Amino acid sequence: MSSLESLYQQVILDHSKEKHGRADLGEGDVLDPLSTARSHQYNPLCGDEVTVQITLGGTDVETVAWTGDGCSISQAATSVMHDLIVGRPVDEARGILADYRTMLRSRGEGEPDEEVLGDAVAFAGVSRHANRVKCAILGWTAFEDALLRIEAARPTAKDES
Amino acid sequence: MSSLESLYQQVILDHSKEKHGRADLGEGDVLDPLSTARSHQYNPLCGDEVTVQITLGGTDVETVAWTGDGCSISQAATSVMHDLIVGRPVDEARGILADYRTMLRSRGEGEPDEEVLGDAVAFAGVSRHANRVKCAILGWTAFEDALLRIEAARPTAKDES
Amino acid sequence: MTLTSTQATPLDHDEVEAIRADFPILHRTVGDGAQLVYLDSGATSQRPRQVLQAEYDFATTSYSAVHRGAHTLASEATDAFEAARETVARFVGVPTDGVVWTRNATEGLNVLAAALTDPEAGQYTLKPGDEVLVTEMEHHANLVPWQRAAARSGATLRWIPLTDAGRLDLATVDGLINERTKVVAFAHASNVLGTINPVAELVAKAKAVGALTILDACQSVPHLPVDLGALGVDAAVFSGHKMLGPTGIGVLAARPGLLDALPPVLTGGSMVERVTMETATFREAPQRFEAGPPPVAQAVALRAAVDYLDRVGMDRIAAREHQLAQLLLDGVDSVAGVRVIGPNDAENRTATVAFEVEGVHPHDVGQVLDAAGVAVRVGHHCAQPVHRRFGVNASSRASAYLYTTDADVERFVQALGSVRGFFGRS
Amino acid sequence: MTLTSTQATPLDHDEVEAIRADFPILHRTVGDGAQLVYLDSGATSQRPRQVLQAEYDFATTSYSAVHRGAHTLASEATDAFEAARETVARFVGVPTDGVVWTRNATEGLNVLAAALTDPEAGQYTLKPGDEVLVTEMEHHANLVPWQRAAARSGATLRWIPLTDAGRLDLATVDGLINERTKVVAFAHASNVLGTINPVAELVAKAKAVGALTILDACQSVPHLPVDLGALGVDAAVFSGHKMLGPTGIGVLAARPGLLDALPPVLTGGSMVERVTMETATFREAPQRFEAGPPPVAQAVALRAAVDYLDRVGMDRIAAREHQLAQLLLDGVDSVAGVRVIGPNDAENRTATVAFEVEGVHPHDVGQVLDAAGVAVRVGHHCAQPVHRRFGVNASSRASAYLYTTDADVERFVQALGSVRGFFGRS
Ligand SMILES: Cc1ncc(COP(=O)(O)O)c(C=O)c1O
Numbered sequence A, B: 001m002s003s004l005e006s007l008y009q010q011v012i013l014d015h016s017k018e019k020h021g022r023a024d025l026g027e028g029d030v031l032d033p034l035s036t037a038r039s040h041q042y043n044p045l046c047g048d049e050v051t052v053q054i055t056l057g058g059t060d061v062e063t064v065a066w067t068g069d070g071c072s073i074s075q076a077a078t079s080v081m082h083d084l085i086v087g088r089p090v091d092e093a094r095g096i097l098a099d100y101r102t103m104l105r106s107r108g109e110g111e112p113d114e115e116v117l118g119d120a121v122a123f124a125g126v127s128r129h130a131n132r133v134k135c136a137i138l139g140w141t142a143f144e145d146a147l148l149r150i151e152a153a154r155p156t157a158k159d160e161s
Numbered sequence C, D: 001m002t003l004t005s006t007q008a009t010p011l012d013h014d015e016v017e018a019i020r021a022d023f024p025i026l027h028r029t030v031g032d033g034a035q036l037v038y039l040d041s042g043a044t045s046q047r048p049r050q051v052l053q054a055e056y057d058f059a060t061t062s063y064s065a066v067h068r069g070a071h072t073l074a075s076e077a078t079d080a081f082e083a084a085r086e087t088v089a090r091f092v093g094v095p096t097d098g099v100v101w102t103r104n105a106t107e108g109l110n111v112l113a114a115a116l117t118d119p120e121a122g123q124y125t126l127k128p129g130d131e132v133l134v135t136e137m138e139h140h141a142n143l144v145p146w147q148r149a150a151a152r153s154g155a156t157l158r159w160i161p162l163t164d165a166g167r168l169d170l171a172t173v174d175g176l177i178n179e180r181t182k183v184v185a186f187a188h189a190s191n192v193l194g195t196i197n198p199v200a201e202l203v204a205k206a207k208a209v210g211a212l213t214i215l216d217a218c219q220s221v222p223h224l225p226v227d228l229g230a231l232g233v234d235a236a237v238f239s240g241h242k243m244l245g246p247t248g249i250g251v252l253a254a255r256p257g258l259l260d261a262l263p264p265v266l267t268g269g270s271m272v273e274r275v276t277m278e279t280a281t282f283r284e285a286p287q288r289f290e291a292g293p294p295p296v297a298q299a300v301a302l303r304a305a306v307d308y309l310d311r312v313g314m315d316r317i318a319a320r321e322h323q324l325a326q327l328l329l330d331g332v333d334s335v336a337g338v339r340v341i342g343p344n345d346a347e348n349r350t351a352t353v354a355f356e357v358e359g360v361h362p363h364d365v366g367q368v369l370d371a372a373g374v375a376v377r378v379g380h381h382c383a384q385p386v387h388r389r390f391g392v393n394a395s396s397r398a399s400a401y402l403y404t405t406d407a408d409v410e411r412f413v414q415a416l417g418s419v420r421g422f423f424g425r426s
C-alpha cells in the first residue's frame, strides 16, 4: 500500500462522497438549548470549516447533523463521526473521541482499538501527516464544543442542591 | 611600527594633549553671522561631540576655536585642523578638507600629499580603521558646516545683481 | 515592467542543471522515494550552497555586533553588513541610505502604515477624508495594515477591482485615484494570480494627484529585473527568503527623503541619538527604522544571494521564467477538470500558477501531488479576497524559480493528471 | 535568582577548553597576529559548530515555508519550527503557547508597549494617571518604548534610582510601586553594571498592586538558569544572538492569558482568521503576534543553541561565570587608574564588567586592547542614562561567557595595564 493509499483508505474516500449526516442546518436559533446545540469550527490555515449540531435525548446523542466545506479528510471524518456517535451515550462518544485523538497524535506509532473506533480506524494513517491532523479532528471538535454548550446550559447537580 | 603605533602617531598623541584652539565658547550668540558661525557635531554611536566656531576675515579663515568631548583621535584631529586652516584662504582650507577626506576613505591605499595636508598626514593610519574615520572627521565636519552657515548668511553675487 | 520572451536569452537546460547542482535540498526524495519537485518558491525559495557558505564563513571568521565597537571583529562585521546594504540597494536601484532592514516584507508594510498614521509624519499623516488605495489581489500583508491604518486615521480604504481574466480593472482606476488619494499600495506581481501589474501607469496617475506609491515587490524582485528608481515608487518592500536568501530578513526600500520625514515605529538601541530617562531623540534614516540589533548574518547571506542572482542575470532568469509560465499554463490546461485562477496567457505574468481541480479540495490535490514528490502550496496563500473574487476558498498553486526544470513541470502535470481519478471524479 | 558560587560546580579548565573547540571563530587572530580574546559576549555571543550545523542541515534537507502547506517539506519544516518553540518554552519555564518569536528582544518590548497603549487592550490599556515604572539602569530598548507609550497614553514614566554601588535603590521602591502603577518593566541583569536585580521582591510588590511585570531577560537567560514561571513575571524578552543562537530572532515569553488579552501590533499573513477587503479577524496567541513568515531557520538554530546550553548545564555555566566575574573584578582592580562602574563584588552579578580608565577615552582604550587581540565593547552600550548616573558619557566593558578562559582574563588585564602608559598618563 503506498503512503497515499494508507492515508486515503477506501472508507475515507467513500465517506467523503456520501457525507452521512450532512444536512442544511438553516440559520434558525437552536430550539431547546438544554438538549440541542451547534458549534462552528474554522481552520484559519486552510479555510476549512464545519458546523455540527447535536441533540441529546437524556444522556444519549440522539441526532448529529452537520454542514461544512473542506477537504476529503475533514468531510469523511465528520461523516464517520456521525455514524459512530448517533445513538450512543454521551460518555461513550466522549471515550471514542479520546481514543481518536490519541490515535491521531500517535505519529503512526499507536495501535488503534477497532472495537472502540470502528470505521474511524481508517484515519490512523492521518497521524503520519501532522498537517492533516487538524482536518481529521475539525468535526469532532465541533461535536465536543456543542456538548459543552448543552452542559453549560443545563443546571448542574450543584446548582440544584 | 605596530599597527597601534601607525594609528596613534606621535603627532596625534601630542595634539590630543595640547588641543590647539580649544577654548571656552560660552553660550552667547554669534556676533556677526556674516563672518562668524558655530557648528555642533555629534556621533551618536560613541557619544563624541565637538563644537567649532570660525570667524572669516574676508575670504580667509581668521580664527578657529573649538570645544568638545571625545577620543584622542577626534581631539587631535580638531587641534591639527586648527593649526592648518587658521590664516588660510577659505578655498585652500576646503581643498585640504577634500584631500583629508579622500585620505581617510582610502582604507590605507592612498598616498597622502604632505605638501597639502601637513601634520594631518598623521591620520593616514586611521583610514585602516573604518570605525575611527568618524572620529577623525568630526571637527572638520563642524568646520565645513560653519562655513556653509556663513555663506548662507551672506548675500550672494546673484542676490546683489 | 513589461515582460516578454524577447528580452534576453532564457537559461538553457544545461545552465538550469548547473544551477540545480548548487541547491542540495533539490536532490532529496520524499515519501516513498519520489525525487523532489519543488514548486513552492512563491512561498519561499531554497538557498544555494554559496549563500549557506557565506553565512558560515561570516559566522566563523568575522561575526560580531555591528556599529558599536572599536574592535577588529566589530569593524569587519560592520563592513560586511554595510556592504550588504550597498549591494541590495544597487540591485533594486535605490540609494544605499534608502535601504532599511526589516524582518520580512510584512514588517516593512506595517512600518509604513504605522508611520503614516502617526501625527509626527506631518504632511504625510493620514486624516479623515483621505483615501488609501490598494487592489483586490493584495496579499494580507499589503491589506490588513492598511485596513488598520484607515480605521485609526479615519481615512477610507478603497481598492481596484479585478477583471475575470485576473488583471486589474484599469477602467476603474481614473475614478479611484483622485485628489483624496494619499497612498496607492499595490503588488508588483500577485502571489496568487501571477499577474504583473502596470507599475508605471499606476505611479503616473498617483503622482499626478500627489499620492505616495508603495510597491509590494515580494513577487517581482526575486523574479524580474526591478529598478525601483526608474519605476519612481516612493517605497517598496521585499523579502530575503523568496530570493535565495535566509528567513529573518526583509527590505524596506524607499526614497531617503520620505524616510527622513517619517517618525520611527520601533524604538530602542541603535536608532537613538540622545537618551535621558525622560526623552529621546532619533537618528536619521535608515538607522531610525532599525531598532535593536539588525539581522547581521542574514544581511551577509542576502548579499550572497543577490550576488548569485546577479551572476546568473535577472534578465535571463525572467526570460526563463517566462518560458516556465507558458509551460505551466499549457500543462495545467492539458488536464481535464482543472481551471487556472489568473491570466491564461504568459504575457505580463510570473511563473506562479494557481488552479482549481473540479470536485477535489486543494488539500487533497496537494496531498496527491506530494505523494508523487511534487511540492505545491494549497490554501488561500494569505490572499483570501482574491480567492473569494474567483469563487473559491482556496486553491493549489505551482510556483517556479530559476532552478525549475522542464522535467519538473512535466512531473507536476503528470501527477496533476492523476488527481481526479484518485478521488473517483471523471 | 540569587547567584552564589556554591550552587553548582563551575566548568573546569578542560571543560572550557572542550567548549572552545566548538567555536571556530575563537581560534582566529587579529591585527598583528594576536590570538583573539573575545570579551564582548554581552553585545552578542558566538555560535558553536553545532548551531551552524543545525542550520545548515535544516536548509539542505527540510527547509520550506511553515504551517501553510500540504507537502512533505512544509510539514517537516513546521515540525522543526514548532519543536523549537517547545524547547525554548521549556528552557525558560513557560507554556509553549506563551512563546512568541520576534526579531530581537527590542521588538518584543515594542510589541508590549504598543499593545498596552492600544484601546483594544481593555483593562490593560494605559490611561492618563497610570504609572509605568522602569529603572535607571535600563537598556534603551526597555526605556524608549515606555517613554513613547507614556507620551501616547498620558501615563507617567517613573524609575527606580540606583545606589552609588550600582544596585537598585530598594529603599525607594515602596513609594514608587503604588496603586497607580500598571507596569513594572525592568532588567533581570544590567548590560552595563552586571547587577542582577531581585526579581522576586519586585514581582511581589508589583503583584500586590496589580501591576504587570515585564522582565528584560536579555542578560540573564543566556547566563543563568531562569524559570520565568517560578519568577512569576507576566512577560519577558530575550534574544537568540546573545545565547549562542543567530541574529534575527528574539523571544517574547508571556503568560498565554496576557497574550490572549492583547491586540496584535503587526498584521499580515499567518496571524489572521478571516479577511475581507474591509476587515479582518485575528488568530489566538502566539500566532496573533507573528505576522508574516517567522524566522524559521533561526528558530531551528536557536533550538540547537538551547540544546547546547542545556547539555553544558545552565547551573554550571552560571557557577563558572561567577568565577569569571570575580576574576574580572580582581583584574580590573589590580590596574592603577581604572574604576569599575557597577558593583565591586561578584555576588548577584554577572561576568560583565564596565570600567573607566582615568584620562583615556573608552574608544582609545578599546583600540589599545584590540591591538593586543582583546575585544571589548566601548561606548554607551545603549544605556546612556546609567552612564550619566555614574558621571561618564561612555565606558569600556568586558563581558565573558561559557567559552571564556582564565587566560583570556589575564590577557585582558595585562593589556589594560598598558593603556594609560601608552597615552602618557601615569
Ligand atoms: C505578494 C506578497 N506580498 C507580501 C508577502 C509577505 O512577505 P514576507 O513573507 O516577507 O512577509 C508575500 C509573501 O508571501 C507576497 O507574496
Ligand SMILES: Cc1ncc(COP(=O)(O)O)c(C=O)c1O
Pocket: C269, C292, C293, D042, D043, D104, D105, D106, D107, D139, D141, D142, D187, D189, D190, D191, D216, D218, D219, D238, D239, D240, D250, D382
Ligand atoms: C539588557 C538588555 N536589554 C535589551 C537588549 C536588546 O536586545 P536585542 O539585542 O535582542 O534587541 C540588550 C542587548 O543589547 C540588553 O543587553
